[in-house]
Amino acid sequence: MKNQRIFPGIILLGFGLYFLLQQYNLVLFKDFFNWPTVLCIIGAAFLGEAYGGKQTHAILPGVILFGTGLHFHLVGHLTFWPSHIGVLLLIVAIGFLMQASKTKSSSIQGILLLIIAIITVYYDQLISKFGLSETALANSAPYWPFLVMGLGIYILFIKKK
Structure with a gap:
């Protein structure tokens, strides 16, 4: 019950x-009284x-x-904080990994999302580091959604344990 x-x-x-801080106009951070703070509280x-x-x-x-x-608070205040959709994938990946760690269950979802998040956030750096050309990747871009969806269909319907 506790x-x-x-x-x-x-x-x-x-x-x-x-509400107390708002009532007395005690602002701890700039733009503190907004919806990201509500998300942090919940x-x-x-x-x-x-x-x-x-x-x-x-x-x-x-x-x-x-x-x-926290992400939406930091993105407006820290210049080095990435404002990329991949950060949200990273947050979900961290959640999956933390839950898997606590429940001692499989962490494959967290690892998969972590890989996708790293690729999306650091896409430009990865392309330049591995010497890949933008044109080669741009030519293959129309096929990536089909590859990802095919992998999902394989995992959902074809692969059996």
């Missing part, structure tokens, strides 16, 4: 602090439930919500 108090307790504490509540209440199913939504909120 575990069921963690999520609502953190939600109420987080939003209470949020994500922190899920993570508190996951680790404090031993509800491992709450790790993934906690990491996704907190990480997404």
Whole structure:
């Protein structure tokens, strides 16, 4: 019964602090009173439930919500922070890996998303490092969606354990 108090307790504490800071105009960070902060509060509540209440199913939504909120805070304030869709894939990959670590289950989803995230975030650097030409990749670009979808169909319908 004690575990069921963690999520609502953190939600109420987080939003209470949020509204208190807003009421007294105490700004900790520029642009603090916006939707990424709300995502961080809800994500922190899920993570508190996951680790404090031993509800491992709450790790993934906690990491996704907190990480997404943190990402949108950092992208506007840190010049080195990438503003790429791959960062969101990276956040989901971290969530899968953290959940797999805690539940001692397979981490293949996290590893696959991590690889895709690294490729998307560092695409330009990888192309130049391996000496690949943009034209060769541009010519093959129309076929990549079919390759990815084919791999998904294979995993879903053809591959059996």
